[in-house]
Amino acid sequence: MIRDIIDINDFTILLEAANSEEPSVDSCFFEEPIIAVAFYGAGNVDLTVKYGDNQKKFNYTKGLTLSFYADKNVEFVHSVSASKPLECIVIATTLHNIDKLPNQEGELFGEMLNQLVFPTDHYVEGPGFFMTHEMQQIVDQVFHSKYEGKAKMMFFRSQMTLLLAHFFGQLSAMSEETIPGEEREKLQLAREILAKNLETPPSLSELSKQIGLNTFKLKKEFKELFGVPVFKYLQNERLNTAHDIIRKKKMTIQEAAWHVGYDSLSSFSNAFAKKFGFRPSEIKG
DSSP, X not given: OEEEEEEETTEEEEEEEEOOXXXXXXXXXXXXXXXXXXXXXXXXXXXXXXXXXXXXXXXXXXXXEEEEEEOTTEEEEEEEBTTBOEEEEEXXXXXXXXXXXXXXXXXXXXXXXXHHHSOSSSEEEEEEEEOOHHHHHHHHHHHTXXXXXXXXXXXXXXXXXXXXXXXXXXXXXXXXOOSOHHHHHHHHHHHHHHHHOSSSOOOHHHHHHHHTOOHHHHHHHHHHHHSSOHHHHHHHHHHHHHHHHHHTTSSOHHHHHXXXXXXXHHXXXXXXXXXXXXXXXGOOO
């Protein structure tokens, strides 16, 4: 279990990572009332939020962004296992710091997260969505950064600002969304189906039937919602998964390529190099 707490200006950054062969539980509280945005990385850990007699479960967290208000009576419980590791970044600030935030950030919180700035319970859930590809890349880079010392702090500061900018940018775009809520749920389901079937993914027509949305709408609205076409998303998921497997030395390069659906090692290596800028053999664990 890795837990780092970093203070940057009036924000507190919490980085958590855990990977366990045996099922385990990671529990977290906050000592004072906070407003926060959580970004979940490559793992697909289960999350349960407990407050009083209430609880809220999240069973698919990979790529999830979740905003919330929480006081000291709220417990965040992550259920970690070998197939569901934890990678989470939490950017938090206290209520009394909202007005002190620089660059009009406090105004953004007040305008777009009003229900969190004026909470009505111990835990209040704000807007949430699955991250864009650009946001996922930032989260991945933060967890796999090689920087140390002052350079690491400069890197973190820039990446946290960028994550928040993307978050509020997406919130603004969502307020102008033209995709009906029911269709958004179907597209989220399509995303989950692809993520769970990297080795043998369904065709576009098969995926359309599974989610109950015609192929034209699937292609058009998937790109509109997630920022990339269906099979570009699939390729990104394959390569991100392979990168994680190789970095953690769980499989050989050939095995990792097969695991995410590549029959040709050269095709896998070329696609990997195009995405990450280096070949699989150059990964250092």
